[in-house]
Amino acid sequence: MAMTRVRPPRALFKPRRPQDARRQGPPRGSAVIDWAAYIDGHRVCTDTVGDAVRLIRDGRLTPEGDSAGFVWVGLHEPSASELSDLAEVFGLHPLAVEDAIHAHQRPKHERYDDVHFVVMKTVGYVPGEDGSEVVETGEIMIFCGPDFVVTVRHGTHGELAPVRTRLERDPARLVHGPAAVLHAVTDHVVDGYVNVADAVQEDIDEVEEAVFSPERTDESRRIYRLKREVIQLKRAVGPLAGPLRSLSGRRFVPAEIKEYLRDVEDHLTRVREQVESYDELLNPILQAHMTQVTVADNKDMRKISAWGAIFMVPTAIAGIYGMNFDFMPETNWRYGYFMILGVIGAACLSLYRGFRRNGWL
Template identity: 85%
Template structure:
C-alpha cells in the first residue's frame, strides 16, 4: 500500500515501559492502571507479539518499507477510556494532531471522518440494548470508538461498555490476507462490527415495539403510554448514532489509502447501514400511530367510565330525592298517615330505578 509521506523516526525508548503485556486475558481485563488493552505488530498479515508498545513500533519502523516503497506492516494499539497523559504519549509516537487527541480524550463526538496531515481520524458511535431502568426495561446505551489511522499504525480508542473489539482483532488475525492489506482492513472490520451492533439493537427494539403494539390492541385494558414514550426516546437515541455515520462512511470509500479490495467491503457495510437507518426511521413513524391509538383507547375508556358513573348517579338520585322529600317531617304530607304509604314509596323507587337502569343498558351506558 503506497504511503503518501514517510514520517521521520522518533525516539520511543522510554515510552510505555511500565505497560508490559499481561500474562493472561483475565489479568489483562483486570489491569486498570493502563488504558492500553492490546497491541501488536502485523507483518504480511501475521501478528508479531512484543513486550511493550514501543517494541512493536520499532519493529515496524526499523524496516517498514519494501523495495517497492510499500509498507511492510503496521502497529495496532487498542485503548479503553485513556487519560490525557496516556494518549499524549501515543500522540508523540505516532504524530497525532492535538485537536484529534482532545476529541478522543473527551469523547461525546458525532460520527465523522477527518484528515490531519497523513493521519485519518474516524469516529463511530457504538450502541447496546441493556437493562438499566429500575423496572428492568431495556434502554439504548451508546459509546464511541475513535480510530487514528496512519500509514503504519492504527490506534483505536474506545469509550463506554459497548463495542468491544477483542473479537474483531481475533477474527482479523484469522484472515492474514485481509490483514495484509494494512490499517484500512482494521477500519473496515471495526466499522462492520459497529454496524452489526446497530442491526442487533434495531431488531431488539422492533421486538419491543411489536409487544407494545400487541398490548395496545389487546382486549385487556393496560396503560402502555410510559413504555411507548420510552421506546420513542430509545429510537431517537438510536437515530443519533446511526444517521450521522452515513456521510463519513461514504467518504471513507473515496480515500486513497483504502485499497480497492477494502472499498468493496466498505460499500457492503454502507449498504447495511442504509438499511438499518431506514429501519430506525420507520420505527419512529410506527410509534406515532401506536401512541395515538393508545391515547384514543384511553379517552374512550374514560368516557365509558364517566357514562357509567353518570348513569348510576342518576339511578341513585331517585331514592335520594324521594327520601329527602319525605324526610322533611312536615305534619301535613300526602300518604304519611296511610297504611300502605311506605310500601308504595318503596315500589315507586324500585320501579323508577329499574326503568332508568333498563334505559341506560339499552343505550350502552351500563
C-alpha cells in the same frame, strides 16, 4: 512515499512479561488493551508499543521506503498522558487527540495530513434502573495512518478484541493494512446497530400486541420509553452515513476494502431506514392507546353518571318526605310507606334498564 521515522520514547508503555506475552494483556491500570505489529498479514508480538513501532519503521521497509506492515494499538478510555505519548510517536493532531480523550463526539471523519480520524457511536441494549431495557451508547475513535491504527474506545459496548481475533485469522484481509482494520471496526459497529434495532423491534411488537389486546393495560409509559430509545438509536445511526461515504472514496483505501466498506454502508442504510420506521410505527400505536384510554375514561364517566342518576330518585323522594309539613300525600295511609318504596324501585329499575339498553351500564 517515504515514511518519517520517529523514534518512540523508550518508556512508552511497560513491557509485557514473559517475552511471548500475546495473551497476558497490558500492564495493570493501563488503558492499553492490546497492541501488535502486523507484517504481511501476520501478527508479530513485541514487549512494548515502542518496539512494535521500531519493528515496522526501522526493521521492515520496502525498496521504495514504504513500510511493509503496520502497528495496531487498542485503548479503552485512555488518560491524557497515555494518549499524548502515542500522539508524539504517530504524529496525531492535538484537536483529534482532545476529541479522543473527552469523547461525546458526533460521528465524523476528519483528515489531518496523512492521518484519518473517524468517530463512531456504539450502542447496546441493556437493562435500565426500572428493569426495562434501554439504549446505551459509547464511542470508538480510530486514528488511521499509513503504518498504524490506534483505536480508542469509550463505554462498555463495541469491544474490539473479537474484531482483532477475526482479522488475525484472515491474513489475506489483514495484509491490506490499516484500511482493513478500519473496515472491520466499522462493520463491527454497524452489526451492533442491527442487533439493537432487532431487539427494539421485538419490544415494539410486544407493545403493539398489548395495546390492541382485549385486556386493558396502561402501556403509555413503555411507549414513551421506546420512543426515547429510538431517538437515541437514530442519533447514533444516522450521522455515520456521511463518514462512511467519505471513507469509501479515499485513495488510501485499497479497491478490495472499498467494496467491503460499500457493503457496510448498505447495511447502515438498511438499519437507518428500519429505525426511522420505528418512530413512524410508534406514533399510531401511541395514538391508538390514548384513544383507548379516552374511550375507557368516557365509559367510566358514563357509568358513574348513570348510577348517580339512579340514586338521585330515592334521594329526591326521601328528601321530599323528610320535610316537616302537616299535609303530605299518603302520610296517613296505612300502605303509604310501601307505595313509596314501590315507586322508588320502579323508577330505579326503569332508569337502569334504559341506561343498560344505551350502553351506559
